[in-house]
Amino acid sequence: MGPAGGRQRPAKGRRAADAALFLLVFFGGWQATALAVGAGYVVPGPLDVGARALQLGTTADFWRSVALSLARIFAGFAIGMVAGVMLAVAMHGAPRLRTVLAPFVKILRTTPMVCFVLVLLLWASNTVIPTLVAALMVLPVFWTHAIEGLDAASAAYADVVRVFRISRMKAFWSIYLPSLSGELAAAAEVGMGLAWKSGVTAEVLALPPFAIGTGVYRAKLALEGPDLFVWTIAIVLLSLALEAALRALTRRWRLARADEAAGEGDSDEARSRR
Amino acid sequence: MKLDRVDKSYGRTTVFRGLTLEVPSEGVTALVGPSGCGKTTALRLLAGLETPDAGRVEDVPDRLSMVFEDDLLLPWASALANVELVGATRARAASLLAELGLAGREDLRVASLSGGQRRRVAVARALAYPAEAFLLDEPTQRLDAESAAAVLSAVRSHAQGAPVLIVTHDPAVAAACDCTMRLSDADRPS
Numbered sequence: 001m002g003p004a005g006g007r008q009r010p011a012k013g014r015r016a017a018d019a020a021l022f023l024l025v026f027f028g029g030w031q032a033t034a035l036a037v038g039a040g041y042v043v044p045g046p047l048d049v050g051a052r053a054l055q056l057g058t059t060a061d062f063w064r065s066v067a068l069s070l071a072r073i074f075a076g077f078a079i080g081m082v083a084g085v086m087l088a089v090a091m092h093g094a095p096r097l098r099t100v101l102a103p104f105v106k107i108l109r110t111t112p113m114v115c116f117v118l119v120l121l122l123w124a125s126n127t128v129i130p131t132l133v134a135a136l137m138v139l140p141v142f143w144t145h146a147i148e149g150l151d152a153a154s155a156a157y158a159d160v161v162r163v164f165r166i167s168r169m170k171a172f173w174s175i176y177l178p179s180l181s182g183e184l185a186a187a188a189e190v191g192m193g194l195a196w197k198s199g200v201t202a203e204v205l206a207l208p209p210f211a212i213g214t215g216v217y218r219a220k221l222a223l224e225g226p227d228l229f230v231w232t233i234a235i236v237l238l239s240l241a242l243e244a245a246l247r248a249l250t251r252r253w254r255l256a257r258a259d260e261a262a263g264e265g266d267s268d269e270a271r272s273r274r
Numbered sequence: 275m276k277l278d279r280v281d282k283s284y285g286r287t288t289v290f291r292g293l294t295l296e297v298p299s300e301g302v303t304a305l306v307g308p309s310g311c312g313k314t315t316a317l318r319l320l321a322g323l324e325t326p327d328a329g330r331v332e333d334v335p336d337r338l339s340m341v342f343e344d345d346l347l348l349p350w351a352s353a354l355a356n357v358e359l360v361g362a363t364r365a366r367a368a369s370l371l372a373e374l375g376l377a378g379r380e381d382l383r384v385a386s387l388s389g390g391q392r393r394r395v396a397v398a399r400a401l402a403y404p405a406e407a408f409l410l411d412e413p414t415q416r417l418d419a420e421s422a423a424a425v426l427s428a429v430r431s432h433a434q435g436a437p438v439l440i441v442t443h444d445p446a447v448a449a450a451c452d453c454t455m456r457l458s459d460a461d462r463p464s
Contacts (some may be wrong), residue, residue, distance in 0.1 A: 152443055156346070159323055163340045163361040175357055178350050 010030040044225040052226035053233065061210065066234060069130070069212040073199030076134025078193060083135065084142025085184070092150040092176075093168075109140035113198045117205045126206040130213070133202035141191040142184070149183035151178050185250035192246050196239050212238075275320050275407060275437065280329035282315055289315045292329070296454065297407075302438040304448035307457035313441040314343050316457065317409045323411055335406030335436075341413045349385035352450040353395045358382055362402035365393070370398040373428050389416040397425050401432040408438040409424060414447050426450050 002125045027046050034045035044052075056062045087105070091098035116136055120129045154161075159172045203213020212231055219227035277298040282289045287354055297303055297320070305313050318324040318326040323340055339360075342348065347356050353376060359366035369379050374394040386394055397413045410429065414422035431437055440451060448454050 007278075157348075159321075159340075159342055160346050162323065163321055163338060164399075165337075166359065170359075174351075174355075175348060177350070181350070 023061055030223060037193065039225075041223040041225040044229055048226050049229040049233070053230045056227070056230050062215075064114065065210045065212055065215055066238065068208075068210045069200065069203060072127070072130045072208070072211070073134045073195050074168050074202075076131040076199055077138050077195040079131070080135035080138025080195065081142050081188070081191065084139040084187075085146045085180075087139070088143045088146035088150060089172075092154070093172075094145055098147075105140050106130040108136060109144070113137060113201060114205065117202045122207060127208040129206040130199040130208065130211070134199040137194045137198040138191040141194060142187045144181040144189035149180040153179035189243070190252055192242055196235075196242060200235055275334050275439070276332040277316060277326075278330045278332055280319060280326040280331065281309040282319065282324065284313070287368070288457050288459035290457075293457075295457075297437055297439050297455075298453060299437055300435055301424075302433070302440060302450075304451035304454040305439055305441045305457060306448050306454055309443070311457045314411055315455050317411050317439065317441055321409055322389050324368070336405075337405045337407075339400045339403040339405035339408050340448055341393075341396050341400045341410040343411045345384075345392045347384045347392055350383060352383055353387065353391075353398075357399045357402045358396050358400055360403040365403055366458060367398070370402055370428070370432070371395070373424070375424055388419070390421060393417060394421065394425065397428065399406055401428060405436065407436050409441045410438065412441055412443070414442065414444055419446065422447060423450075433437055 025097065030043075030046050034040070034048075037043040040048055091101055113133060113136075120132055124132060154171075157171070157175050157181075157199050160166065161175070166175070185253045188239060200213045200216070203211040204217045205213075205219060207214045212235060215231045216228060216235075218224075219231055277293055277295040280293045280295075281291045293312070293316065295305075295316060305316065307313055315324060317340075319326055320334055321340055322331070322334065339435070348359070351359075352398075353371055354364065354367050357370060358364060368380050371377065373395075374397060376391060376394055376398070379387065379391065384395060387395065393413070393416050397410070398442070400408060400410060400413075408429065414425050414453065422444065429440075440447065442448055
């Protein structure tokens with residue numbers, strides 16, 4: 001029996017056929033559009049872009065830009081994650097702090113990213129702006145998931161903590177924090193995509209040396225259609241790779257959560273069937 | 275432990291009005307009655323987890339232990355860790371789990387246990403806590419007769435004279451208790 005409510009995976013042959021059909025439609029449509037437009041600097045064909053990718057891919061500057069962008073944005077993601085979780089923990093433990101700080105986090109969540117970049121351009125070095133912007137985008141995501149998780153755990157286990165007189169510290173380390181794993185996995189998946197998109201956009205606006213966003217901006221400025229497409233494809237591929245890496249990292253958490261959800265209210269008979 | 279002329283409502287739903295219920299100061303007492311008559315609410319009032327709208331809750335010992343209506347176990351933690359959570363040593367926790375038929379399953383995560391096994395972990399946790407009274411809400415729920423008997427035997431041996439109040443729908447469990455109190459639809463013990 002497959003997982004309850006899960007989608008059936010299509011057969012291997014069917015998946016390969018679907019992938020081939022997707023590639024055919026994608027590249028066919030792209031080539032047809034390029035031929036119809038007839039201007040390589042606006043819509044270059046896939047062959048031109050492929051040739052340019054091979055050229056750029058052999059330069060040290062391309063890989064340096066990719067590595068530095070990854071480092072900056074990942075640093076922002078990590079800072080936002082740690083700050084968001086710590087803030088949630090502090091606010092969960094101190095209701096008055098929550099009353100005071102919650103509106104600030106909500107403001108962070110609703111402020112357009114470009115406003116942060118423009119303000120930060122006045123105050124900070126362009127090399128750190130993508131990191132700061134990614135952190136500011138990720139912080140509210142982790143804060144929201146963490147504080148909702150902490151609220152849910154403290155409500156669910158309030159009777160246990162009270163009857164068995166479990167200290168606040170022990171309840172935090174043994175009950176509340178472990179119960180956050182599923183929430184944090186979900187936050188990480190949302191946050192990583194957000195960090196990547198906001199970080200690259202911040203690079204386009206802040207133009208730090210050796211950055212994917214700077215490459216995008218320069219390609220656009222010089223009307224280098226193939227370069228723009230190569231950078232864009234690099235952004236998409238890196239985003240997919242990061243997402244896959246993160247899913248692999250959080251797999252254990254997600255499985256544990258699914259297991260817990262499946263375990264709730266099961267009969268012995270249902271469990272033994274699994 | 276005593277509920278003295280207690281009223282309790284949730285919103286517009288009255289659970290009981292003027293309920294008086296006195297739990298014997300020793301032995302195992304069964305609290306029975308039809309579903310929805312307020313057995314769990316009575317237990318929660320005694321545990322201090324609910325506040326009566328009127329009346330008094332009296333003579334409740336300082337340290338109570340409880341099996342909750344839902345297991346309220348930590349699904350990500352092992353059976354052993356769940357019992358250790360209330361302050362039991364590893365050896366005592368393991369011994370209690372073994373007594374309840376969970377030997378060899380101590381290190382399994384609770385999420386991977388069956389409903390009946392989880393119930394026994396909840397019972398082990400309640401018995402591991404050094405309490406002066408035990409309030410057990412359906413401790414034999416989801417258990418077969420043999421496991422239910424093991425639970426009752428463990429309760430008797432570990433309560434060590436402290437009063438035990440067991441909410442149950444199982445006539446066999448009620449029969450095995452020292453006395454039975456019935457909560458009727460009229461919301462008064464008969």
